[in-house]
Amino acid sequence: MGYYILVGILALAAGVALGFFIARKYMMSYLKKNPPINEQMLKMMMMQMGMKPSQKKINQMMSAMNKQQSK
Template identity: 90%
Template structure:
């Protein structure tokens, strides 16, 4: 009787671990293909805040965000 419970618990733990890693891989691939913020969005946000966005400033902010994502 206790063998069935042990097998059930082990199967549950294996399913949870496998589901976690599959979901993590899916989200990482999704975020690589569809980054949350691109240059156009960043430019619009800066203009809405009253800043005049230069290409240099946009490039600096994009590279900073890219470095932050890889960590």
């Protein structure tokens, strides 16, 4: 009887761990393919805040965000 409980607990733990790593891998690849913000969105946000966005400033902000995301 105790053997079945032990096997059940081990199978549950293995399933949870495997599910976590599969979901993590999927989300990482999804975010890499579809970044949450792009240059157009950044330009629109800057314009809404009353700033005149230059391409240099947009490139700096995008590179900073990409650096932060890769950590």
